[in-house]
Amino acid sequence: MIRIIDNTLTAFDDCLPSKEDLYTFCNLLFTIGVDVVEFSIAAYERMELLPKEGKYILNVEYADEINKYPGFYKYVTNCTINQDTVIHEVQMNDAREIVKLRALTEYRELRIVGLDDLICESYDRTMNEIKKILSKSKINFCPENTYGCASALALQWVLNSGTDITTSFAGHKNNGATEEVIMALRLAIRHKPNRDLTVLPQLKQIYERITNSCIGNKKPILGKNIFQVEAGIHADGLHKNPDTYEAYQPGWVGGKTEFVIGKHSGMKAIKLKLEELNMPIPIDSNLNEILYLIKETCTLNRKSLNDQEFERIVIKVIGNERIQTYY
Structure with a gap:
């Protein structure tokens, strides 16, 4: 089963929106097909309570914060914690670094962030090598977008039998764009074809208000001039x-x-x-x-x-x- 985690709400700490906007943003993400929404501690504290519907992940820096903020589906951290509820995050900036994964085989679930250059390599072979090294671990792939290919890499991971990916709305965190990956999966493998994407203009409006920015007119899926x-x-x-x-x-x-x-x-x-x-x-x-x-x-x-x-x-x-x- 494919699991899409959206981590946009870990990147609003410098421009935290109202509690109402956070609730609406979460609900709309689930509406378009996101499976899990990831929070920073600051965003979670602004909301005070999680919405009743949906699954949520908290991004923490220190191990004791897991006990301080109970009730989440999972926790993401780069601390050396090996628990069922923890996703260990590791940054990899070069495809040649995958050999380092051999030292992480004991972790039950890992998120691999980066691998921007994978599109320049034999990505299918590299992805298979990652799965081979971490054969006993659940792998979450979060490609970064230095070369403008993060959405494509996230899609290729799923098409190559990967199950878990992390993206951000409009590619906000230099990741694959959530809406682009969801649409590509719908077209390629009819993933969640009944999800309602007509709310994307509303989601875009809230995003632009929160970030005080304007999404480009030619941005795939979201640009106002693309049609x-x-x-x-x-x-x-x-x-x-x-x-x-x-x-x-x-x-x-x-x-x-x-x-x-x-x-x-x-x-x-x-x-x-x-x-x-x-x-x-x-x-x-x-x-x-x-x-x-x-x-x-x-x-x-x-x-x-x-x-x-x-x-x-x-x-x-x-x-x-x-x-x-x-x-």
Whole structure:
């Protein structure tokens, strides 16, 4: 059974949100398919009580903190404690360091953090070697993202018969991005296909408020512009058969396809945008003039048009003429 641990709430100590936001964040993580949520002590103390639903892990620095904060499903620490309720964490920054795991075979459960360079190696062979060395231990893999491949490595670990991975929302802790791994698992092996990912915009909003940051417009799964389509042929193909270009339906993650008009757009894209805005379709001569002005404007401004800018160009061309339309 696959177990996804999200450790985002171990990274908010410098910007702790309200208790209400923490509760909501936890509940939404479980909603999208996270199995266990990991807390720092500071985040846990801010919440005062854990939500009744779900499993929780506490990240501790010292052994006596385990007894001080009872009631958790597991505890994560780099202390030398070997108990059923403890996940021993070890940092590995180089794939060549896996030989050091031979000294850790007595631990019942380990979390391996790092191995950023694994994507540059024969990762399947290295993963099999890790499992061979730690054949008697439960292994939790938490790849870091120095080379931009942490989500891919987390996915490969699962596809290579690993069961436990640790990620963070939007890759906040320089780990694989929770939402990317969950979606990839859904597409690759239909893992938890009934989980509700439409709450991701709400989760993103809370995350941005807590961190006082803005997730990039092109960020996979979460970016607000990832479903925008500009190119004419692309737009026409997507209109006829979305599966041609989209790996998954935008509605799965609370998004929707948006046709954007820019310098690469053609006549098909303009007609689609006119239909989308419930505007009449002009005669061909006017459409050609609209297309020319769009390309000129977008080239000059070095950006696509929003709907208001598009409407202004259309009205400029047809405003002083008797509108002739066809449908």
